[in-house]
Amino acid sequence: MSERDYPDEPAEAFEAPPVVFEDKEGREIDIRPYEGTDEETEALVEMYGAFDPADRAQGIPPGKEDRIRTWLSNILDEECLNVVAWDGETAAGHATLVPDGDAYELAIFVLQAYQRAGIGRRLMYALLGYGREEGIEKVWLTVERWNRPAVNLYHETGFETSDAESFELEMTIRLQ
Template sequence: MQDSTFDVRPIAVSDAAAYLDLCRQLDRETSFMLYEPDERTTTVDEQREQIQSILRTENQMYFVAESGHRLVGHVQAYGGSHRRNRNTVHLVVGVLQAYSRKGIGAALLRIMEEWARNVGIHRLELTVMTHNLAAVNLYRKAGFEIEGTMRHTLFVDGRYVDEYIMGKVI
């Protein structure tokens, strides 16, 4: 999928170092991601192995957004490992702040949903901090619904925060 300023594509094993750099930058520039700055200890070799494993697993996938030969966003899908939950995937989405509000998040969600439909996924779900209004609005526009609130699930910047569980049946 292409746009005038970015391209969205499946991750490649050769993206391991760039992908790790993207994740580390996201960890540093926003408190909306799970990891704190410098908490991520994954090596490039470990990242490469993780990407290989994801690409071999039928109900798991990563897509990346690239702008000017730089990875600027991603969406991950982790499917259940049992027969009863293998048609549900949990999503993780991140876009660098300098590239937000350019349609990248929406494009990542669209391509992930297309992939999910093609491999027989029935449900997409994710969690999002309740005060991350831009992300909540993005997910709502993509057809996700708030299904509940999880209280005090994360400790961020010295306080407990709530998360929404959001889902979309496709």
Template sequence: MSEPSEAGCGGWNSSGCTGTQYCPPRCPRFVDKQGARWTIRPAQAGDADRLEEMYDAFGPTDRAQGIPPATDHERVSWIEMLLSEGHNIVAEGPNGLVGHVAYTPVDGDRPELAVFVHPEYHDRGIGTELCKHAAAAAVEAGCEAIELHVERRNRAAITVYRRIGFEVVDDELDMRMVLPLDDPIASRVRAPPAER
């Protein structure tokens, strides 16, 4: 861990932070729309049980395109697959994990993104921040773009994705959206808090 004088940020008030070598590719501190503090960090193997707990709270209306899977066995297998084959990032607070974003395959030029936020924490900006972290990580990994599929009736998610910079490329059954990871998006998702 670094000395406080080397950290360069003001703790939870990071509005003046110009970036440090300890928090690339994006600042891990996030304060949501309600003022709650979250740490956005890469998932670890030990997070599997905590992700299972988070996904246990998802009901039928919280699922899209069959994910997260409804049965315990399928959900555990799905989480294990994501943790072993994907790039995973979680949102963590005092009560545990409340958000998860993953893209897979990690070595693809255009991996597919999936983002989920615990139902009790919707509309706070957590999903948006997770998407920006995934985009920043994908830029660092050399990906050309990331894509996702979203149900056309999910207008709130589509609005969020468009604000981030995703573009609709197909909308026959569900919407397929792509976020190109060249500038200005590549610079914007990796910018330190003072430059946002």
């Protein structure tokens, strides 16, 4: 893959977790870093097990429990940054920054019952704020170009399109 282009200037400041807010459905959502407890891991396994297959992209999240556990063991390791959106004891969303050379790849997932309530935006902002606090400079992602709500959200956040040659857009942001 060719070298990615990143914006010259850092994006706006993002609030780092913990972040507590009321979503558009009136639920109190608590976004905080993943701490590695068994309870957190099991809640994420449950969340991903309940994920609608239609909302899977690029093969993630996986669909079977053993594959979910293997995938999570890779992205919940200490080199990755992870934040989880909680509705009480229920994992409503999860976002991760995975190291990739001199940058990090962003992936974000919100359980269907919690979509369109403002959780994804707050989850992504919290992850980017956490990333900036941890010294991360550059972040990239890919998104299917037909996913207009996600593309618009990423643009509003400060991501810029760096590659539009395929059915996916590659987008980048600079945090520092």
